[in-house]
Amino acid sequence: MAKKVAFIQGNEAAAHGAIYAGCNFFAGYPITPSTEVAEVMSLELPKTGGKFIQMEDEIGAMAALIGASLGGAKVLTSTSGPGLSLKQENIGYACIAEVPCVIVNVMRGGPSTGMPTGPSQSDIMCAKWGTHGDHPAICLVPASVQELFEETVRAFSLAEKYRTPVMIMPDEIVAHMRERVVFPEPGEIEVINRTAPSVPPEQYKPYDTSFGDVPPLAAFGSGYKFHVTGLNKMQDGFPTTKAAIVQAEEERQVRKVEANKADIMKWEEYLIDDAEIVIVAYGSTSRSARYAVNAAREQGIKAGLFRPITFWPFPEERLLEISRKTKAFITPEMSLGQCNGVVKGCIEGNAPVYGIYHVDGEPVSPDEILNKMKEVK
Amino acid sequence: MAYDYDKWIRPGKLPHIWCPGCGHGIVMKGLIRAFDTLQLKKEETAIVSGIGCASRLPGYIDCCTLHTTHGRAAAFATGLKMARPEMKVILCGGDGDGTAIGGNHFIHACRRNIDMTYIIMNNYIYGMTGGQFSPATPTGHKASTTPYGNPDPNFDIAKLAIGAGATFVARGTAFHAAQLDKLIVEAIQHKGFSVVEILDDCPTTYGRRNKFKSVIEMMNRLKEISVPVKAAEKMTPEQLQGKVLTGVLYKEEKPEYCEQYAKVIERAQVGK
Incomplete structure (x- = not known):
């Protein structure tokens, strides 16, 4: 049926x-x-x-x-x-x-x-x-x-x-x-x-x-x-x-x-294995992030997406592991850095964590994320 | 009639926390006598309370007991009663818990006419926190936060319950223990939301600030101000000045909430 x-x-x-x-x-x-x-x-x-x-x-x-x-x-x-x-x-x-x-x-x-x-x-x-x-x-x-x-x-x-x-x-x-x-x-x-x-x-x-x-x-x-x-x-x-x-x-x-x-805990890793830039995003923002990661890959930027599905408890051990081979993290989010702070808190300073913050009622666009990747690459 | 207090008191939980002279113990005994009279089953009886001295009562009684957050007893109990309509659900608490922070839940429980009984112990004060004025503290009286006399007008709790739609409202006092038994029994038997306001005393935080020399004086005051509703019918407005009516103040039959919701389920399932 x-x-x-x-x-x-x-x-x-x-x-x-x-x-x-x-x-x-x-x-x-x-x-x-x-x-x-x-x-x-x-x-x-x-x-x-x-x-x-x-x-x-x-x-x-x-x-x-x-x-x-x-x-x-x-x-x-x-x-x-x-x-x-x-x-x-x-x-x-x-x-x-x-x-x-x-x-x-x-x-x-x-x-x-x-x-x-x-x-x-x-x-x-x-x-x-x-x-x-x-x-x-x-x-x-x-x-x-x-x-x-x-x-x-x-x-x-x-x-x-x-x-x-x-x-x-x-x-x-x-x-x-x-x-x-x-x-x-x-x-x-x-x-x-x-x-x-x-x-x-x-x-x-x-x-x-x-x-x-x-x-x-x-x-x-x-x-x-x-x-x-x-x-x-x-x-x-x-x-x-x-x-x-x-x-x-x-x-x-x-x-x-x-x-x-x-x-x-539950999360999704997308193109993480060789990623130099890892986007940590969840909810609707992760959809913009996935689009941006695909666009970045087309342009030769080794980008990946880490998407928490369970936010608490946060998958901090796994992110710490990933951070050891990551050049930079970006946290696009519709807040002034709440997720950014959580990511910083678990990666022991292994990489910089850049934020893209919207609190204006507008979602974070794929372009904003892509531009940020180019900026920090 | 001999009552089986031991059956209802939880082993090892006495002595209670209440001060010498406090009326809450009198109310608790009245409640136990009512339970015993009605032969309630412990496993099918729940007492739900908020926060405060009066709200500690459930801990001493051997049945299903739920000590919740400040003022929220009626809301917790509403959920429990909907999940378990076959249970007898009793609420208890004080005047501050029930009519200040819990005022909204109180009036809406009255409005819904959900089958529960609310025993509200009105000692005119927040006792547990040390004697701050409550919505029931008479105007002009002293509390730890009204050192110059209370500027606020006070609630008439029974009237509030009637106005909000409770279908059984009674008032008793901690002095009139025999009357209290009857009122609580009748309230529990009533199908719908029943309220029993019990005028009580707090010698520790209210009495000593308001020139009561002893607990006996506070109890005598409860005796002096009380007039049974029947007796009041024959009294003039002048004679009733400063008096408080006791007994069953209001009673009506109205559809009960859980039964009404059972009809919602029936309607939803038509043609299913």
């Missing part, structure tokens, strides 16, 4: 990807340019028996998401810039209480209201450090509508597998452009669900590390009763200020992601 194919928008693909992954609860708040995710979820979720709620604000949407996830639901919200700022409070809660949830954040201009309809890539540090305190961060940055669908499915699997929030962050161009999407058959993309407890209710502890760094999560209402708090907690979920326990738990929460980087 021929596969289902559609010509759809990125935001629609994110919603369909969520439903493919088994999402059965969505809570959101209207915000440009992500609203279509909510609109599609309000239409499609009830058809599958799932539930959609439009909350009173962004904070409430994130809160409802966590409540539903603790009730056993697979949950999604969508937002953008100012909404991401507001959601940070409860994103931190989901980190410390270790509650799986997926957040689509469509990157628009900022700070504050900024340019609501313009594309941006300036939320990337906010995805890692937006909520206060030390915490794990997983952030995916797809570059096409098909990839947005597939990465949304993966976001659910990562959230459920590691009991942590996962952000999927298309820039506004990826979120709003329309492309051909081939829908995978059920089972074609792996969908991982959270590990259910293997012990009876009376023995259950929500943070029982005897099961490893990611303890099984029971659902409220499923016969298990336990306590969940945003305070530093012990294995049984109750608060503690005991130094050794707090230190160990905080380290474990971060280690869940750090020690499993190989499973979470």
Whole structure:
């Protein structure tokens, strides 16, 4: 049987990807340019028996998401810039209480209201450090509508597998452009669900590390009763200020992601092997970069593209390796150097890292990248 | 009637954090008596709270308990209730948590008429942070951030709930423990969003700044200002001056949110 194919928008693909992954609860708040995710979820979720709620604000949407996830639901919200700022409070809660949830954040201009309809890539540090305190961060940055669908499915699997929030962050161009999407058959993309407890209710502890760094999560209402708090907690979920326990738990929460980087990280290397100039670009900007790399090769410039698909955790070891034989890096991005700083931070000064920065609502063009390559060659 | 307190108190979690003389413990016992009266099942009962002294209550009760972020209990609980409509969901917290930082979630939970019960302990003050004024602190009263007297007008929390669309609103006090039991039981039995405002006392951060010499004096004040709604019907406006009505203040039957959403699912699946 021929596969289902559609010509759809990125935001629609994110919603369909969520439903493919088994999402059965969505809570959101209207915000440009992500609203279509909510609109599609309000239409499609009830058809599958799932539930959609439009909350009173962004904070409430994130809160409802966590409540539903603790009730056993697979949950999604969508937002953008100012909404991401507001959601940070409860994103931190989901980190410390270790509650799986997926957040689509469509990157628009900022700070504050900024340019609501313009594309941006300036939320990337906010995805890692937006909520206060030390915490794990997983952030995916797809570059096409098909990839947005597939990465949304993966976001659910990562959230459920590691009991942590996962952000999927298309820039506004990826979120709003329309492309051909081939829908995978059920089972074609792996969908991982959270590990259910293997012990009876009376023995259950929500943070029982005897099961490893990611303890099984029971659902409220499923016969298990336990306590969940945003305070530093012990294995049984109750608060503690005991130094050794707090230190160990905080380290474990971060280690869940750090020690499993190989499973979470994903990137694409294009013509990297003999590249003297490596462009590090993601999202829609990587499409300009790929065009520029091809054009440069035609002109005899040995250019390559390194495209993070997982932005956090960042593939720093691999980039360091590449940097040992690279003459220069260029980071075209729709921000004032957020990605540039990350690249500089992991290559130990092995090569200069040049930036091309747009915060004017315009994408970085292939010509700009090509010209920069000629300039630094 | 003998109540089984031990059944509901989590082993090893007492003593509680509340100061001597605080009314929150009275409220917690009332809640336990209500749970016991209604024979609720621990695994199917959730208590969701925000931040503050009153929001520490869930930690002591043996059921599904969720201690969330400041003011957000109603929003967390809304998600949980939608995911698990069969669960009994109780919210609890203080006046600052519920009507200042959580005011938006509070009024919208009332508006949706989602089947949950909100126990709001109004001790007129932010206790845990040391006694700052809340939206419930009476005008002119002293708090650590109103050293010259509170210039703000205060909320009438029960009226706020009625205005926002809650379909069961009651008020009790920490002094009237027997009445409290009945109000909480009736609130939990009500299908829809029910609010029980409980006038409470904070001797540590409110009483001592506002010339209450003792906890007994604070409790006596709760007794003196309270008038049951039935009794109030026979009183003149002059007699009701400075009084607070207690009992069931408002009740109506309206479609409940989770049931309404079940109909959305039915409509979405027509012809599927």
